[in-house]
Amino acid sequence: MSAPWVDLDPTLVVVAAGTTTVGAVSGALGCFAYLRRQGLVGDVVSHSALLGVVGAFVLVHAITGSASRSLFILVPGALVAGTAALMLARSVSIRTRLNDDASLGVMLSIFFGGGLFLLRWVQRQSPPIAGHTGLEDYIFGMAAAMTRADLWMIFALGGGALVVLFLMWKELKVFTFDPDFARSQGLPSRLLDTLLMGLLVAGVVIGIQTVGVILMIALLVTPAAAARQWTSSLSTMALLAAAFGAVAGAGGALLSASAASLPTGPVVVLLATTIFLLSLLLAPRRGVIARARARRVLRDVPPRAAGGAS
Amino acid sequence: MIQGSDLNFRADQPALDVEGLTVTYGKEPALWNADLRLDRGSLAAVVGPNGAGKSTLLKAALGVVPRVSGRVRVLGEDPARRRRLVAYVPQRTSVDWDFPTSVLDVVLMGTYGQLGWFRRPGRKERALALHSLEQMEMADLAGRQIAELSGGQQQRVFLARALVQDAEVYFMDEPFAGVDAVTEQSIASLMGHLAHRGKTILSVHHDLATVPRYFEHAVLLNRAVQAVGTIKEVFHRGNLDRLYGGRVPAGVPDLAPS
Amino acid sequence: MIEFWTLAIAAVTALACALSGTFLVLKREALVSEGLAHAVLPGIVIAYALIGDRTSPLLLVGAAAMGLVMILAVQAVRRTGVVDATASLGVVFPALFSVGVLLTSMDLAGTYFHADCIIEGNLALAPLDRLEVGGRDLGPRAFWSVSVALLLVTGFVALLFKELKLLTFDPELAASLGFRPNRVHLAWLAVVSFTVVASFEAAGSILVVALMIAPPAAAVLWVDDVRHILGLAGVLGLVSAFAGHELGMAMDIAPAGPMATSAGALFLGSLALAPRGILMKGRAHRHLLARMEVDLVAARLRPGAPRDLESVRGELGWSPRRFDAVVARAVSGAGLVHDAAAGTLHLAARQPGS
Numbered sequence: 001m002s003a004p005w006v007d008l009d010p011t012l013v014v015v016a017a018g019t020t021t022v023g024a025v026s027g028a029l030g031c032f033a034y035l036r037r038q039g040l041v042g043d044v045v046s047h048s049a050l051l052g053v054v055g056a057f058v059l060v061h062a063i064t065g066s067a068s069r070s071l072f073i074l075v076p077g078a079l080v081a082g083t084a085a086l087m088l089a090r091s092v093s094i095r096t097r098l099n100d101d102a103s104l105g106v107m108l109s110i111f112f113g114g115g116l117f118l119l120r121w122v123q124r125q126s127p128p129i130a131g132h133t134g135l136e137d138y139i140f141g142m143a144a145a146m147t148r149a150d151l152w153m154i155f156a157l158g159g160g161a162l163v164v165l166f167l168m169w170k171e172l173k174v175f176t177f178d179p180d181f182a183r184s185q186g187l188p189s190r191l192l193d194t195l196l197m198g199l200l201v202a203g204v205v206i207g208i209q210t211v212g213v214i215l216m217i218a219l220l221v222t223p224a225a226a227a228r229q230w231t232s233s234l235s236t237m238a239l240l241a242a243a244f245g246a247v248a249g250a251g252g253a254l255l256s257a258s259a260a261s262l263p264t265g266p267v268v269v270l271l272a273t274t275i276f277l278l279s280l281l282l283a284p285r286r287g288v289i290a291r292a293r294a295r296r297v298l299r300d301v302p303p304r305a306a307g308g309a310s
Numbered sequence: 311m312i313q314g315s316d317l318n319f320r321a322d323q324p325a326l327d328v329e330g331l332t333v334t335y336g337k338e339p340a341l342w343n344a345d346l347r348l349d350r351g352s353l354a355a356v357v358g359p360n361g362a363g364k365s366t367l368l369k370a371a372l373g374v375v376p377r378v379s380g381r382v383r384v385l386g387e388d389p390a391r392r393r394r395l396v397a398y399v400p401q402r403t404s405v406d407w408d409f410p411t412s413v414l415d416v417v418l419m420g421t422y423g424q425l426g427w428f429r430r431p432g433r434k435e436r437a438l439a440l441h442s443l444e445q446m447e448m449a450d451l452a453g454r455q456i457a458e459l460s461g462g463q464q465q466r467v468f469l470a471r472a473l474v475q476d477a478e479v480y481f482m483d484e485p486f487a488g489v490d491a492v493t494e495q496s497i498a499s500l501m502g503h504l505a506h507r508g509k510t511i512l513s514v515h516h517d518l519a520t521v522p523r524y525f526e527h528a529v530l531l532n533r534a535v536q537a538v539g540t541i542k543e544v545f546h547r548g549n550l551d552r553l554y555g556g557r558v559p560a561g562v563p564d565l566a567p568s
Numbered sequence: 569m570i571e572f573w574t575l576a577i578a579a580v581t582a583l584a585c586a587l588s589g590t591f592l593v594l595k596r597e598a599l600v601s602e603g604l605a606h607a608v609l610p611g612i613v614i615a616y617a618l619i620g621d622r623t624s625p626l627l628l629v630g631a632a633a634m635g636l637v638m639i640l641a642v643q644a645v646r647r648t649g650v651v652d653a654t655a656s657l658g659v660v661f662p663a664l665f666s667v668g669v670l671l672t673s674m675d676l677a678g679t680y681f682h683a684d685c686i687i688e689g690n691l692a693l694a695p696l697d698r699l700e701v702g703g704r705d706l707g708p709r710a711f712w713s714v715s716v717a718l719l720l721v722t723g724f725v726a727l728l729f730k731e732l733k734l735l736t737f738d739p740e741l742a743a744s745l746g747f748r749p750n751r752v753h754l755a756w757l758a759v760v761s762f763t764v765v766a767s768f769e770a771a772g773s774i775l776v777v778a779l780m781i782a783p784p785a786a787a788v789l790w791v792d793d794v795r796h797i798l799g800l801a802g803v804l805g806l807v808s809a810f811a812g813h814e815l816g817m818a819m820d821i822a823p824a825g826p827m828a829t830s831a832g833a834l835f836l837g838s839l840a841l842a843p844r845g846i847l848m849k850g851r852a853h854r855h856l857l858a859r860m861e862v863d864l865v866a867a868r869l870r871p872g873a874p875r876d877l878e879s880v881r882g883e884l885g886w887s888p889r890r891f892d893a894v895v896a897r898a899v900s901g902a903g904l905v906h907d908a909a910a911g912t913l914h915l916a917a918r919q920p921g922s
Binding site: 130286 | 597663683819845
């Protein structure tokens, strides 16, 4: 008899390592989007990435005559499309009377609709383009198809994003908390804004293979919202969100591997949502239960004494 | 410890010299051709009706919002080279106080400008921040989560963050708004102390009744600067009637005749 | 005949979505449509599993109820005061959608609903599924369900136009006037939710979102009045539906992507051409700025007192190039006099001693 881990399917190890990393990275990066109240920006980036992924595939195929679904081709495409969608949405909401919500929504429909259009067109080509079959998986994610090369890409891009986050921590923190003050201190707000956007796009890009473009938003927002419940320090929040994301990612990979018919993405999201709900209810100070109890205590105290509390 | 040319200034240079400052957000300019000169040690209130561009004046002078035109000099130099000598206290309500951070952390943000990129605040910065908090009588709350502060305490934290910069020129956006009476007194005396030490303060202020008590100079602003001078020179009935279009808010003491 | 019904379904769907989307776009809740378009999925699957009869109208009502559940869940999360509105939506709708995808993959819905149809719907098959009452064929079921949605939307807008407008632009005033903005809002979102569900089968989630947001967003760039926005959004929705349908036919692909892309193209076109689009507004802004610049130079001068060019330029903080251009415009249009020999500038009107 060998130790149990030797029996682990090497494919499963790759997949679990990938989803865990994706969960951790997007959890940490999501904190900034969450605190800037830009949770849904990630939704737009991830949907737009479909156009970038399919577009890059088509472009590489047209130029070289062959294309593969390697992340080395698809990641740059997704980066370009995600950034373009955000920049367009931003300039629409600054320069027209349309609000943020509407301009983000429009860009989401254009880029995702366009991506779907292009995808269906690719699938209709005859003779069929080799390798196109997996493109479809970006919509709902297909963690099981993750290769070793994909895993290295996830490590590289995710690790890079975390390093940037670490190096620029203080600047990103003050910019997120008080942008006017940050500007008054000479911090380049446009650069920092672009940087945060770029980090978000990087997080999304490595995540869409696992959970798909539609559910990616949950990996950014849900762990961050859960982590916010437990702490009042930004660094602890980022670490906790990364931990929650990693747990959800790892759990999702293992659960869906044990029950063969379960798609990974939704399982990851539901695990993260469970963590969020528990945090929402149980967290010591901000939790619903703790707050209800605090209110009750306050109500039981005679009004004069309660009024004196600050 | 003085390093870099941007800390050297001549004592006779005006602390703040603004000319032709114009800002527009939409069709109408929010600030029009504003000229303003403050000597060192000035303690000046910016007053004017709603939408007069008071906050915009501060932000444009600081370079926080883009301007159509204008030249700003802080102690004789471009403000970009004087950042370390300029402190800014934004409106208290402009930030999310539910942000996960502590009182000390917010004050430490005042040291970020001097630290430069990548360097983290260390022991020295923490000591400075704690000292500023002591000045604002907030040292006990250094570890407190900012969401748990009262309005007055929030304002004290913002002021401590400005103090830690040890600046020469202070821009404050309604530091008295929504604070308790005790905090109001301590902010007023802090301003007095700073001005006494030759620091310069330009503060947006809403409560006309307290202008003469807390300030020595006034800037009357309604998109354009209508008057600048000592309280005695410019803060009188005639000017205020003109500034507010005859609807001077209640509570203004009857001042010197126009 | 099949093509006629396909177009009819697409047209009614486009109208219902565009009209209901208008108020979402105007009320800063455009992305609620994105939430609803995903959250109703578990509703559809569960309702089908419970009712077991795909022709039952209860199916639509049950699924629409799931949309309301999402709205209420988002409100509940938000009301805890610890999570803001955007994040609440971002937490709730992916969770519900995940439930839907899992249920779909577990074949709870049998063959009724295939995962491929979630995003794009199945417009091609919709005309084949007929509604029969007493043995008489009344046309495709999907046509009738989107028509009911359109009827509900137009009925609601017609009857409660004033309230909806007030709710959209000034909810506080609405509350102070004595009607309950929350109830009207919830009732309205129920109608929107029903529209999403009714459109879902034929259009899929992407098209529902695109048709709800893009046409009204484009219309807002052309006209001001809410009635006009509604009308134009409807027209643009119809155009996207027809254009997308033709495009899909020509390329032999499912029409959802082409329709969404057409709606997007109309929006981008409006962005470029409409009076409130980026280009026209940019031009107007540059115009305004140019006039402001000339006025600023004039404002730095006093009648009868020539001033040195360089010092005026310095006060305005402009580059020499920009300043020279403004001075050239000011001299030709605003009555400034540039004395090149002395290097000075003065106002032309009433100069003593000249």
